[in-house]
Each structure stands twice: as C-alpha cells, then as structure tokens.
Amino acid sequence: MNLAASIRANSFRLAFARFGAQATNLLFVAFAARRLGAAEFGFFSFLAALLLVGNTFTTFGTDTLLIRELARAGTTTDLLQRAFSLQITLSALWVGMTLLLAPNSLLFLFSFSLFPLALSSVASAVFRAFERMDLYWQTTLMGSLAQLIAVLLARDAASLCLFVTLGYLAAALISLAFCSASFPTLRLLPLLDFRPLLRLAIPFALLTTLSILSQRLGLFSVTVLIGEREAGYYSAAARLVDGLKLGHYAVLGALLPALARAAQDVKRTFRLSFFTLLGFSALLSIALSLTAPLLVTLLYGSAYVPSIALLKTLAWALVPYTVSAFLSVELVSGGHERTLVKAAAVSLGIFLALYFGLISTFGLSGAAYAALMGEILQAAVLILCARRKRRSSDLRPSPCDL
Numbered sequence: 001m002n003l004a005a006s007i008r009a010n011s012f013r014l015a016f017a018r019f020g021a022q023a024t025n026l027l028f029v030a031f032a033a034r035r036l037g038a039a040e041f042g043f044f045s046f047l048a049a050l051l052l053v054g055n056t057f058t059t060f061g062t063d064t065l066l067i068r069e070l071a072r073a074g075t076t077t078d079l080l081q082r083a084f085s086l087q088i089t090l091s092a093l094w095v096g097m098t099l100l101l102a103p104n105s106l107l108f109l110f111s112f113s114l115f116p117l118a119l120s121s122v123a124s125a126v127f128r129a130f131e132r133m134d135l136y137w138q139t140t141l142m143g144s145l146a147q148l149i150a151v152l153l154a155r156d157a158a159s160l161c162l163f164v165t166l167g168y169l170a171a172a173l174i175s176l177a178f179c180s181a182s183f184p185t186l187r188l189l190p191l192l193d194f195r196p197l198l199r200l201a202i203p204f205a206l207l208t209t210l211s212i213l214s215q216r217l218g219l220f221s222v223t224v225l226i227g228e229r230e231a232g233y234y235s236a237a238a239r240l241v242d243g244l245k246l247g248h249y250a251v252l253g254a255l256l257p258a259l260a261r262a263a264q265d266v267k268r269t270f271r272l273s274f275f276t277l278l279g280f281s282a283l284l285s286i287a288l289s290l291t292a293p294l295l296v297t298l299l300y301g302s303a304y305v306p307s308i309a310l311l312k313t314l315a316w317a318l319v320p321y322t323v324s325a326f327l328s329v330e331l332v333s334g335g336h337e338r339t340l341v342k343a344a345a346v347s348l349g350i351f352l353a354l355y356f357g358l359i360s361t362f363g364l365s366g367a368a369y370a371a372l373m374g375e376i377l378q379a380a381v382l383i384l385c386a387r388r389k390r391r392s393s394d395l396r397p398s399p400c401d402l
C-alpha cells in the first residue's frame with residue numbers, strides 16, 4: 001500500500017473512531033445536561049475540565065513523544081516503561097495536590113481517573129505509532145460506550161463522577177488486553193527510571209499543557225467571572241464545536257507517523273490534506289451556525305437557549321483551528337516543539353487577556369468572541385513562527401507558504 005493510500009486508510013479508521021467517540025460523547029453531554037440542569041452541568045463541566053488539565057499534565061507530552069519515537073524505531077522500546085512510570089508518578093502527585101490544595105470530595109474522587117487514563121494513553125500511543133488504527137478505533141469506541149453507560153446510570157454530579165471513573169478503568173483494561181495480544185514484546189512493568197525521559201518530554205509537556213489551558217480557559221473564565229449556570233451554557237455550545245474536530249484528529253493522527261518517518265510524497269499529501277480540511281471546516285462552520293437553534297434545542301432542550309448565540313460564534317473557530325492544528329503537527333514532526341511551546345505561551349496570554357476583557361465588557365457572549373478571536377490570533381502566531389523556522393532551518397514547506 002502506497003503512502004497516500006495508507007494515510008487515507010488510517011485517516012478513515014481514526015475518523016471512524018473519532019466519529020463514534022464524538023457521537024457517544026454528544027449523547028453523554030446531552031443526557032448530562034438535561035439530567036443535571038444548567039448549574040450542576042456547569043459544575044460537572046468545570047470538574048471535567050480540571051481533570052482534562054490534570055490528564056494533560058500527568059501525560060507530560062509522552063503520548064506525542066512515544067508516537068514519534070516508536071514510529072522512527074519501528075519497534076517497542078523501554079521508552080514505554082519509562083513513560084508509564086512517569087505518568088503514574090505524576091498522577092499520584094496530582095491526586096495528593098488535589099487533596100491538599102482543593103479539598104473537594106468530588107474533585108478528589110474524579111482525580112483517581114488519572115491512573116487508568118495513564119494506561120490508556122500509553123496504549124493508544126502504541127496503536128497509533130505502529131499504525132494499528134483498527135485496534136485504536138475499537139478500544140476508543142468501547143471506552144466511549146462505557147462513558148455513555150456511566151451517564152445513563154448517574155443521577156447527580158457525584159454519581160456521574162464515580163461512574164465515569166469506573167468507565168475509564170474499564171477502557172484502560174480493554175486497551176491493555178488489546179496491546180498484550182497484538183504486541184508480545186510490549187512491556188510496561190517493571191517501572192523504569194523516568195529521569196532520562198524528562199529532557200525529551202518537557203517541551204511536549206509544556207506544549208500540551210499550555211494548549212489545553214488555552215482550550216479550556218473559556219470555561220474556567222466563565223465559571224469564575226460569571227457563574228456555574230452560565231458555564232453550563234458555554235460548555236454545551238463548546239462541546240458541539242469540539243465534536244466537529246474529528247476530521248482534524250483523524251487526518252493529522254494518520255499524518256504524524258508518516259511525517260516522523262519523512263516518508264516519500266508526504267509533503268504533497270500534507271498540503272492536499274490541509275486544503276481539503278480547510279474547505280471542509282468552512283462548510284462545517286456555515287452549517288453549524290445556521291442550524292444552531294435546531295441543534296441546541298434538540299440536544300439540550302429549551303433550557304439551553306442562551307447556548308444558541310454562543311454556538312453561532314464559536315462555530316467559526318473551526319477555520320483558524322485548522323491552520324493551527326496542521327502547523328503544530330508539522331513543527332512537532334520536524335523536532336521544533338520548543339518553538340511551539342513559545343507560541344503556545346504567547347497564545348495563552350492572548351486568550352487570557354481576551355477572556356478577561358471581553359467577558360467583563362460583554363458578559364457571556366464575550367466568552368464566545370474571545371474564543372474566536374483567540375483562535376485567529378493563535379493561527380497568526382503559528383504562521384509567523386513557521387515562516388521564521390523555514391528561513392533559518394530545513395523545515396518542510398508549510399501551508400503558510402500560500
């Protein structure tokens with residue numbers, strides 16, 4: 001199978017996995033929003049966002065690093081044991097910090113999800129590094145179904161946190177079983193000294209943590225500056241937009257191993273994928289903004305009418321997000337993650353200023369304006385960084401050549 005066909009096949013599998021995961025996640029959000037009400041749903045969304053930040057920190061960028069390095073090596077290495085050891089250690093540290101700094105019983109309970117998430121992270125990196133997207137989408141769908149069962153069993157935020165944690169555990173055990181059956185040489189135990197990994201992982205850790213903070217800063221800002229009910233409205237709209245990023249996830253997930261190997265014809269495939277996904281994103285933005293009243297009412301009910309205006313604005317963030325996503329993957333595959341860290345730090349500062357200023361001025365609608373303007377400015381920052389790197393190194397031609 002040639003490179004283009006391989007990438008198409010892997011993109012399809014990743015898209016299928018992402019579509020199934022997003023479809024079940026959409027049902028999860030819809031059931032949770034209706035069952036909990038806007039205020040309690042906003043509180044749960046806040047806890048989930050904190051868990052996501054915790055998971056990003058404890059993963060420490062090792063998932064992206066594993067994909068790149070294992071794809072280059074072509075076999076499993078002790079990097080897996082070191083990465084797993086690092087994630088487990090950081091997860092224990094996060095749980096302890098949660099107990100000491102934020103003694104909230106639900107947040108403490110939810111933070112235990114980080115341990116099964118660490119196992120799932122390593123397993124999914126292995127699947128993607130060796131381009132076993134068939135295994136990846138199967139485990140992803142099973143994990144998503146476990147989460148859907150969790151929300152159907154839950155009655156309030158506390159029980160939802162408990163059942164979601166159990167769902168993560170089930171997904172992790174399934175991923176481990178698939179890994180053990182498909183890669184006999186894979187070893188996660190005994191845990192090895194992770195210190196040799198830190199130098200390589202720190203740029204990825206900073207990058208992923210800064211990026212996820214930028215993505216969830218809107219929800220945090222709305223919760224702190226306005227309140228949990230408004231956070232529920234904002235989260236309902238933002239979750240719909242996030243669900244439409246499945247194409248980006250699929251295509252870029254398939255391209256990363258090929259870029260890391262510097263496979264033949266990857267440049268042409270990269271550019272074609274960029275143009276295709278950029279046009280698709282524009283169409284999705286139009287469709288989402290036009291159907292916002294129908295989607296919000298159908299999924300969340302009339303109680304979430306304030307989410308309609310937010311969704312119409314947030315939908316257009318898909319276009320600049322496409323540019324940012326492609327440039328980020330290209331820079332990472334070329335070993336320029338430190339440049340990305342600097343760009344992510346600048347972007348986080350931009351988002352922070354926008355959310356504080358626009359929410360203070362325009363209220364809830366200001367959060368949507370800030371998210372859109374932040375994505376546009378972040379794409380501009382990455383274009384400038386890519387151009388500078390291209391002038392000073394042998395970085396592959398990027399979409400910003402256009």
